[in-house]
Amino acid sequence: QVQLVESGGGVVQPGRSLRLSCAASGFTFSNDGMHWVRQAPGKGLAWVAAIWYDGSNKYYADYVKGRFTISRDNSKNTLYLQMNSLRAEDTAVYYCARELIGAAGTAYFAQWGQGTLVTVSS
C-alpha cells in the first residue's frame, strides 16, 4: 500500500536551517507530483510547495519563497524540503502529499504522510 513517511522535524533556533525528508513507497514515485503542506498548532492547512514528477518545475507559497527549497530524488523515492532562515511563524506540522489527477482532469492530494513537527524557538 502507499506509504509516505516524513522525518527531519525537531526544535531549531530562529534563523537556522532544517531539512525534511519524505520517503515514499507503494507507488511509482517518479510518476507523480509531490507537495508539502503545513499546519500551525491549532490552525488550518496551508500549502507550502510543489514539485513536478521529474523535478523540472517547482512552486512555492509567498511566505516561504526564497527561504525554502523543494527537491526530489527519484532514484531514492524521496522528497525533500530544505528550510533556511527559519522563523517562529514556520512552527507547524509539515505533511508531504502525493498529487493525483482524477478522471475529470483535476488534481487532488490522494495520500498524505503522518507529518513531522517543526518548532522554531530560541
Next chain:
Amino acid sequence: DIQLTQSPSSLSASVGDRVTITCRASQSIRNYLNWYQQKPGKAPKVLIYAASSLQSGVPSRFSGSGSGTDFTLTISSLQPEDFATYYCQQTYSMPWTFGQGTKVEIK
C-alpha cells in the same frame, strides 16, 4: 491568489443529522475543488475530488456538488466517526489554497 471561504466555521449536530458545509471561491475555479476530512492528531484524508467525485473507500453518505464559485459538502446522515474538521481546497491555479476549515462537533 484564490480565496476559499467556508461556512460555517463550526457546527454542532447529532448523529443521524443531515449536515451541509459550503465553500465559496473568490473567482471561478470550475470544478477544481476537493474536500478533506481531518481528525485530531491525524493527517487529512480526501473525501471528494473534482467537486463531486467520491474517493474510493469513502462512505456514500458523503457527497459534493457545485461548480464555478459555490460548492457544497453534504453528509446525509452524520455518524459518530464523522466528527472532525473539514477543509475545501482549490487546485485550479497556483498557489493551491485551502478553506479555513469547518469543525463538526457533537451536539
